[in-house]
Amino acid sequence: MDHSTVNHLVSTAPLGGQISFARLDGTETLGLPDLYERAGRLARRLRARGIGPGDRIGILAANCLEWVLLDLAALRLKAETAGFEPGKFDPDDGLISRYDVTLLFTDRPADDPRAVPIGEVRALVEDPEDPGTEPLPPVHWAPREVTTVKFTSGSTGTPKGLGATVGSIDSSLAAVQEIFEHKPGDDLFVFLPLSLLQQRYWVYSALVHGHDVTISTYEAAFAALRRTRPTVVMGVPAFFETARRQIEARVRRADGTRTVPEAARRMFGDRIRYLWTGSAPADATTLRFFTEAGLPIYEGYGLNETCIVTKNHPGANRAGSVGQVLPGKQVLLDEDGVITVRSDHPVNDHYAYAAPGDSERIFGPDGTVRTGDLGHLDADGFLFIRGRADDVIVLDNGKKVIVRPIEESMRTSPAIAECVLYCPAQTELVAVVSPASVPADRDAIAAQLSQTNASLAADERISRVVVATTPFSIDNGLLTSQYKPKRQQILAAHRAGIHDSKEGIHAV
Numbered sequence: 001m002d003h004s005t006v007n008h009l010v011s012t013a014p015l016g017g018q019i020s021f022a023r024l025d026g027t028e029t030l031g032l033p034d035l036y037e038r039a040g041r042l043a044r045r046l047r048a049r050g051i052g053p054g055d056r057i058g059i060l061a062a063n064c065l066e067w068v069l070l071d072l073a074a075l076r077l078k079a080e081t082a083g084f085e086p087g088k089f090d091p092d093d094g095l096i097s098r099y100d101v102t103l104l105f106t107d108r109p110a111d112d113p114r115a116v117p118i119g120e121v122r123a124l125v126e127d128p129e130d131p132g133t134e135p136l137p138p139v140h141w142a143p144r145e146v147t148t149v150k151f152t153s154g155s156t157g158t159p160k161g162l163g164a165t166v167g168s169i170d171s172s173l174a175a176v177q178e179i180f181e182h183k184p185g186d187d188l189f190v191f192l193p194l195s196l197l198q199q200r201y202w203v204y205s206a207l208v209h210g211h212d213v214t215i216s217t218y219e220a221a222f223a224a225l226r227r228t229r230p231t232v233v234m235g236v237p238a239f240f241e242t243a244r245r246q247i248e249a250r251v252r253r254a255d256g257t258r259t260v261p262e263a264a265r266r267m268f269g270d271r272i273r274y275l276w277t278g279s280a281p282a283d284a285t286t287l288r289f290f291t292e293a294g295l296p297i298y299e300g301y302g303l304n305e306t307c308i309v310t311k312n313h314p315g316a317n318r319a320g321s322v323g324q325v326l327p328g329k330q331v332l333l334d335e336d337g338v339i340t341v342r343s344d345h346p347v348n349d350h351y352a353y354a355a356p357g358d359s360e361r362i363f364g365p366d367g368t369v370r371t372g373d374l375g376h377l378d379a380d381g382f383l384f385i386r387g388r389a390d391d392v393i394v395l396d397n398g399k400k401v402i403v404r405p406i407e408e409s410m411r412t413s414p415a416i417a418e419c420v421l422y423c424p425a426q427t428e429l430v431a432v433v434s435p436a437s438v439p440a441d442r443d444a445i446a447a448q449l450s451q452t453n454a455s456l457a458a459d460e461r462i463s464r465v466v467v468a469t470t471p472f473s474i475d476n477g478l479l480t481s482q483y484k485p486k487r488q489q490i491l492a493a494h495r496a497g498i499h500d501s502k503e504g505i506h507a508v
Contacts, residue, residue, distance in 0.1 A: 004170045005208055006147060010076045010139045013037070014207050016184060021065050022216040022224035028065065032207055038125045039072035043136055045124045046073055051102060053078040056149070058101035059118070059195070060084040060091050060108060063215050066121035067194045068203055070105055075147060078139045080163075082149040083195030085481055087474065088159060091115050099149070099161065099353065143167030143345060149352055150197045152304050161353035162304055164197055167345030172307040173205055175326040179313040182232070186273065187212035189230035191221040191239075193481065198279075198307075202234065222246070222267065229269035237282040238417075238483035240275065240297065243267060244289050245414060245436060264293040274298060274314070279482040281385065281404060284320065285412045299323065301383060305348075305362060305369045306341045310383045321382035331375075331383055332368075338389050339371045340364075374402065391487070396426040399459040406460060407431075409452040415444035418472050420485050421462070424499050428463040432494045434472040434485075442467060446505050453507055464504040466497040 014032040021028045030038075051057065057074050059067055059081060074081045082099050089095055091110035104110070105118040141147060146163035182188065188202045190213065206213040216224045221239070250263045265272075275290055275297035282299045290297040300311035301322035309331065312323035325331050328344040346367025350359040362370055374386040387404030394400055403421040410419035410431060418434040433445060445465060453461040472478035478490050497503040 004141075004143075004166065005173050005204055006075060006141045006166045006169060007139075008208050009072065009204060010141070014210060017206050017210045018212050019065075019068070019203065019206065020187075020212070020214040020228060021063070022214055022220060022228050024220045024223055027214075027224070027228060030065075032210075035068070035072070036207065039069050040076060040136060042069050042121065042125050043073040043076040044134075045127070046079075046103075047077060047136070049103070051077055051079055055079045055102040056082055056100055058082045058084060058096065058099065058104035058106075060086060060089055060095075060104060060106040061118045062086055062107060063191070063194050063217050064107075064118070066105070066118045068200075068215070069121055069125065070118075071148075071194070071200060071203075075141075076136055076139060078141070080146060080148060082161075083151075083193075083197065085151065085159075085193050085195040088151075088481065141166045143170070146348070148197055150304060151195070160351045160358060163348050163352045165345065165348060168307050168343065168347040169197075169201070169204070171328045171343070171345045172326075173201055173208070175328060176201075176308065176311070177205065177209060178327070179311065179316075180232075180274075182209055182211045184210045186232060187214055187228070187230040187271070188232045188234060189214045189216065189221075189225065189228065190234050191216040191218050191224075192234070192236065196481070198302075199234070225267060226269050229271045231271050231273040232276060233268060233272065234276045236279045236483050237277050237286065238280070238479075240277055240290065241283055241286050241411075241417070244286050247293070248414065260289075260292075261294045264290065264295055268295060276300070278302060278308075278311075278322075280484045281408065283408060283411050287319070301385060303341075303369065303371060306343065306371070307347055309341050318378075318380070318382040321378070321384050323383065324381045325377075325383065331377060333376065336389070337374045337376055337386065339373045339375050339383075339385075341369045341371060343367060343369075393421065393423045393429070394426070395423065395459055397459070401429065401460050403429075406452065406456065406462065409455065410448055410462075410465075413444055413448035415441040416448060418479075418485050420487055420490050422491060422498050429461065430498050430504070431462050431465045432468060432490055432498065433465050434468050434478075436471075438471065440467050442505060449505060449507055462507060464501075464506045466494055466504040468494065 013036045017032040018029055019035055071081055091106040091108045093112045096104050096114050104115045107118050143166050145166050148164050149161050151159035190199050190202050192199050202213050214228045247263045272295050278300040287297050298312040299322050302308040309329050310323040310325050316324055330342040332340040349363050349367040372389050376384050387402045391403050392400050407419045415436050416433050417436040420432050422430050449465055478486055
């Protein structure tokens with residue numbers, strides 16, 4: 001019998017556990033056996049509409065119960081899903097045709113007859129009129145088959161499509177379960193868009209391992225945390241950095257009557273077992289802050305093209321690293337320290353939708369992925385990321401400057417949310433800073449500039465800082481959906497200040 005995760009999901013009803021959907025106006029909870037039964041009912045109704053193996057269901061909507069039901073129903077019909085991130089895609093006929101979508105379920109207005117309001121899903125599931133009692137046919141997903149098309153969150157250009165294989169999903173979930181041992185009583189809190197396949201992993205994990213999972217949104221996350229009392233919170237570094245600033249502010253306002261651990265527990269609830277972060281570089285100060293507050297946080301490393309590659313975890317956690325390499329993965333380093341990842345079960349060996357040459361630049365013939373990240377492995381197999389190969393600045397004297405450590409140093413200031421370095425004339429480094437609050441605390445930013453420069457060699461020092469009038473955000477197009485800075489867009493938005501030698505806070 002095949003016990004792989006995806007085949008387990010389509011063939012075996014869970015015995016327990018629950019899923020919750022936490023919104024600003026309350027929380028809706030149902031048991032996982034009920035979720036499984038509803039997904040089967042939806043699958044039968046979709047089958048009555050002609051959906052079957054080889055068809056593709058598009059979903060363009062905020063996180064909700066209907067999203068999860070559609071994903072699980074598609075698995076049971078052997079239909080693919082395509083998760084479109086709200087704000088990055090529009091539900092028009094161009095999208096439906098471009099990505100070969102049979103039906104598009106969306107919470108946005110749409111005129112195309114192939115677009116279905118996602119609210120109809122609940123009506124389909126609850127409709128007492130059964131479209132037929134014939135059971136769903138047995139379904140088996142092979143390791144190389146694609147269950148879903150996901151899209152890169154890249155900082156430039158049109159998102160590239162990538163078909164995720166069953167083997168890559170199964171191997172990632174198995175490796176994570178081995179080191180974290182999620183079990184009944186655990187409740188994993190997820191708030192990033194379900195269009196990101198990694199967020200759906202935790203729904204699959206709950207159905208297979210019997211723990212609980214809570215789905216929220218970024219906007220509702222902080223309000224929902226204390227109410228839902230999860231044991232694990234999955235978040236990008238920017239989320240935890242925001243949480244740290246809020247906790248520190250609460251402690252200051254309490255004027256000595258509340259400690260940091262107390263304030264952290266009030267924000268995250270009293271059942272936290274650990275916090276999970278990845279998808280972007282995490283600030284060392286933030287990682288240390290939560291661990292010292294009694295909420296251990298573990299950083300990992302992975303890409304859309306690789307799934308999870310490395311992860312710190314209880315019993316194997318090294319400060320400054322992104323963890324040890326997971327089973328089924330191999331990290332290879334070239335002479336310059338550029339990382340390539342080889343997987344026993346690759347996500348894929350090409351993009352599904354991309355410009356000519358894009359796949360060849362990233363994927364080897366066997367699915368090996370050229371990440372473009374710089375790093376090294378220590379003697380115990382912990383991976384340390386130094387930055388992006390593309391983000392190495394070469395000065396006119398030939399000196400190579402890796403910008404990530406410098407940017408991370410600047411971000412240790414509570415006054416700085418994000419920092420990106422540029423070199424407009426190959427002679428000096430200029431930082432563009434997104435302030436943590438408006439108006440910006442320019443004195444604190446100047447103090448951090450001096451502190452950072454004091455620890456650097458002469459060629460690495462920042463000459464001046466341009467402070468963004470409006471903080472970087474997803475809405476203004478300067479952050480990706482995973483809160484990574486879009487360097488080219490930030491450069492375009494602040495080009496005048498970067499190139500004007502009189503602009504900004506100057507180093508002394």
